[in-house]
Amino acid sequence: MDVAVVGAGFGGLGAALRAAELGCSVALFESLSYPGGCASTFRRGGAEYESGATLFAGLGDDGYFQRSLARYGLRAPVRLLDPVLHIRTPEFQLDVPSDRTAFVEAWAALEPAHAHDIRRFFARQQQLAKVLWSLFEDPTLLLPFDAKAFLRHIGTSLRYAPLLRWLGQSLGSMLDAYKLRGAKRLWSYLDSLCQITVQTTVDEAEASFALAAIDYPFRGTGHVRGGIGVLARLFAEAVVAAGASVHLTDRVREVTREADGFRLTTRRGSIKARSLVLNLLPEAAANLLGIPLSHNAELQQLDTAVRTGCGAAMLYRVVRDEGLISPEAHHVDITAAGNHPPTQGHHVFCSLSAADEEKAGPGFRTMTASTHIALPADGAMVAEVQARMRQTLDEAYPELARATVREMTASPRTFARFVGRPQGYVGGVPRRVGLSNYRSLGPTSVLPNVWLVGDTAFPGQSILAAAIGGSKTAESLTKGLAKR
């Protein structure tokens, strides 16, 4: 076997697909009985819920996911959303449209004293985000790139110039430059958005990452009919169609080094591979490789960065399909009263399945709601945060509270147990302000022929980033295998 991939999250799926397409023999192993990891759909008590991630960019026909599936005659059943999400706070409500002009004008109307500066800010944000997203829309431009892509970068280097001004600066300092610190409603929206994307607040977020994240509503953002697990399963099908094998319910228990490769002992057997792709957090990767973190500078550095991040506390509900915002799948971004950071249940991201998906039988829908929680979190803190989530959710969306028939919870321990993320760290490395964010602009190799993929590695969080990072990593490792 050329490549063994451990973990069928979107990072592992992206790596396995590309490595197989490049002619490698590939085996992909997953502990759970279904792929997707933090972005999967699971079944409990006769109902289907989204495990964590619920709102995805890059789902348009020309986006990475549909293009990858189309190569195998597959297509994800996607419905692009408009409005993309509903914002509910004690001060205001807003439907976030998928049209950029309408979006900017909605903010100008909500913040009339700042309308002119809001338009100026979003004009510049659009220009910069366009440059950043071009890298996602055409991943050949990401490292490692070939001579043709290098020439294209040189040819368009002037486009990168305006970005230089904001490298190493926070989004907050950019908003200051546009005189927008007083635009409290916009600030509160951007704070929540930064928290769920780049995992930190406006004042701490590295501007370029945050500017790209602000573009989420306009980048083929939608709902996968049946849940994100449908996309994960279609991706696993594509991996098989590309010639790889996919082994579900087959946890990799141990990895040992052998002559010219590695031996993997899995729940169901054993396999030898020349190269390893680990869709794991640094600590889990070190454990599997049997090396102390302190013996590997790359893993240790990443582990330290991961620990500056957060976990997630979750509420999952079955609700009656009556009186809710819309029969379509929808997302409600809720901020509680008071001047709190958008974490610990003061901010809740709530997603409802579509009425006609019948996720819990006819007439019922399911809800997944999440909030960021500081780690380590003991049982008492988790219970307190979940209680606050209920309060935030039920005050802002009382229709949902009235329609609820059943609730289930999850905590960082649940993520640690089910998707093997030590201590329950999710969402990758926070993009806090600093030039160190640009230190690794390409695939992450932690030992010879051992690569790390997923939201901890290049280029970062979200299923789109994890899958594209996996794909680019496969390109690097196959070059290495060819040389050998």
Ligand SMILES: Cc1cc2nc3c(=O)[nH]c(=O)nc-3n(C[C@H](O)[C@H](O)[C@H](O)COP(=O)(O)OP(=O)(O)OC[C@H]3O[C@@H](n4cnc5c(N)ncnc54)[C@H](O)[C@@H]3O)c2cc1C
């Ligand atoms: C609550 C929450 C909400 C989010 N919301 C969004 C969102 O709306 N949109 C978005 O794009 N992103 C969102 N994200 C982030 C997104 O889910 C992640 O960035 C992405 O799914 C991470 O993928 P990954 O491949 O890095 O890892 P994971 O999804 O963690 O996948 C790792 C896989 O490896 C498997 N595994 C672990 N150990 C082993 C082993 N020893 N052997 C075999 N298999 C193993 C696990 O079971 C798992 O399937 C959210 C995350 C959370 C937690």
